[in-house]
Amino acid sequence: MAEIVLKNISKIYDKGQRAVSDFSLHIHDGEFIVFVGPSGCGKSTTLRMIAGLEEISEGELWIGDELCNYAEPGERDLSMVFQNYALYPQMSVYDNMAFSLSVRKVPKDQIARRVDKAAEMLDIKHLLNRRPGQLSGGQKQRVAIGSAIMREPRAFLMDEPLSNLDAKLRTHMRVELAALHQKLGATMIYVTHDQTEAMTLADRIVVMKEGRIQQVASPAELYSRPTNLFVAGFIGSPAMNFVRGTVEEGEQSIVFRSRNGLCLPLTFDQAAGLWPRCKGREVVLGVRPEDILPTQAANRVLGRMDGRLTACEGLGHETILHLETADGEFAARVKERTGARAGDAASLWVDMEKAHFFDGETEQNLFYQWSDCE
Numbered sequence: 001m002a003e004i005v006l007k008n009i010s011k012i013y014d015k016g017q018r019a020v021s022d023f024s025l026h027i028h029d030g031e032f033i034v035f036v037g038p039s040g041c042g043k044s045t046t047l048r049m050i051a052g053l054e055e056i057s058e059g060e061l062w063i064g065d066e067l068c069n070y071a072e073p074g075e076r077d078l079s080m081v082f083q084n085y086a087l088y089p090q091m092s093v094y095d096n097m098a099f100s101l102s103v104r105k106v107p108k109d110q111i112a113r114r115v116d117k118a119a120e121m122l123d124i125k126h127l128l129n130r131r132p133g134q135l136s137g138g139q140k141q142r143v144a145i146g147s148a149i150m151r152e153p154r155a156f157l158m159d160e161p162l163s164n165l166d167a168k169l170r171t172h173m174r175v176e177l178a179a180l181h182q183k184l185g186a187t188m189i190y191v192t193h194d195q196t197e198a199m200t201l202a203d204r205i206v207v208m209k210e211g212r213i214q215q216v217a218s219p220a221e222l223y224s225r226p227t228n229l230f231v232a233g234f235i236g237s238p239a240m241n242f243v244r245g246t247v248e249e250g251e252q253s254i255v256f257r258s259r260n261g262l263c264l265p266l267t268f269d270q271a272a273g274l275w276p277r278c279k280g281r282e283v284v285l286g287v288r289p290e291d292i293l294p295t296q297a298a299n300r301v302l303g304r305m306d307g308r309l310t311a312c313e314g315l316g317h318e319t320i321l322h323l324e325t326a327d328g329e330f331a332a333r334v335k336e337r338t339g340a341r342a343g344d345a346a347s348l349w350v351d352m353e354k355a356h357f358f359d360g361e362t363e364q365n366l367f368y369q370w371s372d373c374e
């Protein structure tokens with residue numbers, strides 16, 4: 001197993017298009033790193049540069065203590081699992097898993113032991129004599145992961161490995177992957193579109209946008225302290241609610257006032273941090289759906305929002321209320337059973353202590369700045 005260090009790595013494709021810019025990351029031995037970001041932001045390109053499938057245009061890639069920019073993929077000793085996993089259709093599951101060891105002339109009894117161990121771990125022992133065509137999607141997926149772990153590589157690179165599976169199997173495989181990571185203690189770099197996968201599997205998440213790292217942090221940190229508007233809106237589902245406005249002196253306290261009449265009191269700390277620093281500047285207030293309450297609560301600084309419910313999505317254990325206001329629509333996640341129905345006039349309460357504030361122009365968090373100096 002190994003550390004992987006990317007230093008100021010960029011990828012410029014033939015026509016001068018920058019797919020990845022100045023990407024620096026120190027991945028620790030045994031760490032589970034997840035790349036997330038919108039389609040086209042450079043996740044696969046970065047992974048492929050680490051794997052050696054794509055040339056690095058600028059910067060340095062270190063695996064262990066070797067500079068690997070020019071190492072052949074085979075020399076890097078990494079295993080990759082892609083979205084469309086490559087299994088040899090004419091070979092049995094056993095031979096597929098044994099393949100990488102057979103070509104390296106590893107003794108047969110040793111191969112048998114390792115296939116057995118991996119098959120046990122992935123619960124595919126009963127499938128070893130089948131061919132890939134006789135397997136379900138999830139079984140194929142496990143065989144692909146099995147083939148990858150056979151080699152005991154220095155790190156695993158996985159590009160949306162679960163994206164072809166149905167919801168139930170995905171959850172199952174997610175849990176298995178977490179267990180596998182625990183068991184092997186392997187370094188993992190994992191690309192996904194799935195928020196739940198990112199939040200549950202990652203030691204640290206790398207959020208990317210247009211080829212650049214926005215923030216690298218643990219799931220909890222990313223959720224509670226997003227460095228900018230993009231990260232705040234990208235992490236969390238339903239997404240954080242945003243409203244633009246200004247910080248002003250109200251009758252009793254410093255308040256956040258939106259263009260269309262929302263007036264929310266700031267907490268003491270928020271007021272101290274934003275007034276008069278943000279006087280006259282546009283500010284974006286962000287509030288997560290679970291921080292909008294259906295009723296007033298004691299000992300909280302609350303801001304009232306009036307509007308009309310456009311939808312109430314009951315999910316069994318919680319309800320998502322959509323409140324249409326003069327300042328746009330807000331989603332609130334409430335635990336209580338409410339008798340609320342679409343069309344009702346309603347007031348909801350913003351728990352101001354949980355509110356986030358961003359600069360309207362730079363879109364940076366006004367209270368917290370992530371920096372990549374680890």
Ligand SMILES: Nc1ncnc2c1ncn2[C@@H]1O[C@H](COP(=O)(O)OP(=O)(O)OP(=O)(O)O)[C@@H](O)[C@H]1O
Nearest residue numbers: 013014017019037038039040041042043044045046
């Ligand atoms: N071979 C190529 N030649 C030119 N441009 C490319 C090539 N491969 C990818 N790109 C471009 O590089 C950018 C990053 O692509 P990449 O595949 O890394 O995105 P991604 O984050 O993996 O997206 P997705 O989530 O859709 O898989 C995109 O704008 C893409 O069009």
Ligand SMILES: [Mg+2]
Nearest residue numbers: 043044045159
């Ligand atoms: Mg991709």
